[in-house]
Amino acid sequence: MATMKDIAKLAGVSTSTVSHVINKTRFVSDEIAERVNNAAKELNYYAPSALARSLKINRTNTFGMIVTTSTNPFFGEVVKGVERSCYHAGYNLILCNTEGDATRMKASIDTMMQKRVDGFILMCSTMEGEYSDILEKLKSVPVVVMDWGPISLPCDKIQDNSLRGGYLATKHLIDKGHTAIGCITGPLVKHQAQMRYQGFKRAMKEASLPINPKWVVEGDFECEGGYQAFAAFNKNGDLPSAIFAGNDMMAMGLINAANEQGISVPRDLSVMGYDDIHIAKYMTPSLTTVHQPKYRLGKAAVDALIARIGNGEHPPQIVELEPTVMERGSVIEAGEQA
Known part of the structure; x- marks a missing residue:
């Protein structure tokens, strides 16, 4: 049975590069990814399933994002920055709209918890009050909050000034x-x-x-x-x-x-x-x-969540991007x- 080492030798790349391509854990150029995938196909290599990998490492490489539905394109432009940054970092993104409904927000969080997301990005333009019981459920996972007022949840915050x-x-x-x-x-x-x-x-x-x-x-x-x-x-x-x-x-x-x-x-x-x-x-x-800086807001949120997963011990931080x-x-x- 072929191994990643065999694929690396045939494709002329390192074993770690093969791992990143197959497991989608880091962005790799299209040209190199194509060489690796072609080599894997030629050697009849079958990658372990995403479920099997997630059970082994206790990670799904998936983030959940909750947003408030709005006709304002601002939200879509920030989400685009989040999605693109997730892709380049080797993460998938599950996106849910709440339409300002606390019940929908609770249901979305429950669904994402069941899917074992590695962390949450919250972008809901509201104050904490009505969501306090929901936020309590999120204390067990890494969370980054965007576009929200002061909240008691100990988490990283990304905001404009x-x-x-x-x-x-x-x-x-x-x-x-x-x-x-x-x-x-x-x-x-x-x-x-x-x-x-x-x-x-x-x-x-x-x-x-x-x-x-x-x-x-x-x-x-x-x-x-x-x-x-x-x-x-x-x-x-x-x-x-x-x-x-x-x-x-x-x-x-x-x-x-x-x-x-x-x-x-x-x-x-x-x-x-x-x-x-x-x-x-x-x-x-x-x-x-x-x-x-909408793209940078999205990227900063993803970067902060990845850093939080890597080191959950450091105190919550506020990243404030300056308007012009x-x-x-x-x-x-x-x-x-x-």
Whole structure:
């Protein structure tokens, strides 16, 4: 019966490379993988089953990821980073959507536990309260949390600096000469929405600019929220010269509503978004926004989970990735507006 050593000799590679190709434990170039697979086929080599391997080493090389379903492409772009990073690291990924339902989240976690995943990545934009009993079940496995507020579960956390991002977004508008600035927040029960709003207030206070309560509207992180927010601004009287929307989806809804009312962006109203989703630069006008490193967020989560599996003793860590402003066409100098 052929062995990995026989395959390595025929393919002209090391035995460890053969192991990585057959067990999918590390990324190997397509050319080398093809040589190894061809050699294995020629020698009639049969790899042990994944189940047998997992029972032997007590690992399945599989991660579970829980996300909240949303129309926001931001989530999909982060998941893409997670999936690609898993592939390159030799891991499989099981993805489940909760649709914001605690019952579905519990069922998904139970299913993944039964499948013996090596660890969990949680990306659910909500606060801890309703999920506290579910989180208790996860204390026995490595967990990395993304896009979540403070939670008691001792685990690694990967997050953007939303406070800094909200501050940078508002400061960019101020630097463009705007003094009458509005804000569409996300749902303020969510940590990211609260932090971005705090960043907005910090920048306004730093510039000694008043915050008009009529120009602060709470949205829902969806296009409809931005659309409805514009109606609220209109109803309250004069519009500000610029609005910071707490994410790109709400900015898109806002721009659509403004166009319907004959308000030109950016000639009459400058609009600032947050997230820098892929389609932001293809809008008309292209959206000035705060860039979140979505692929890096995904990769950092996978890297942290692998490190946690390798050394579960070190204290939980917080990895915070810094946002940056992407200047495009939806914001102009205040003096250039009609």
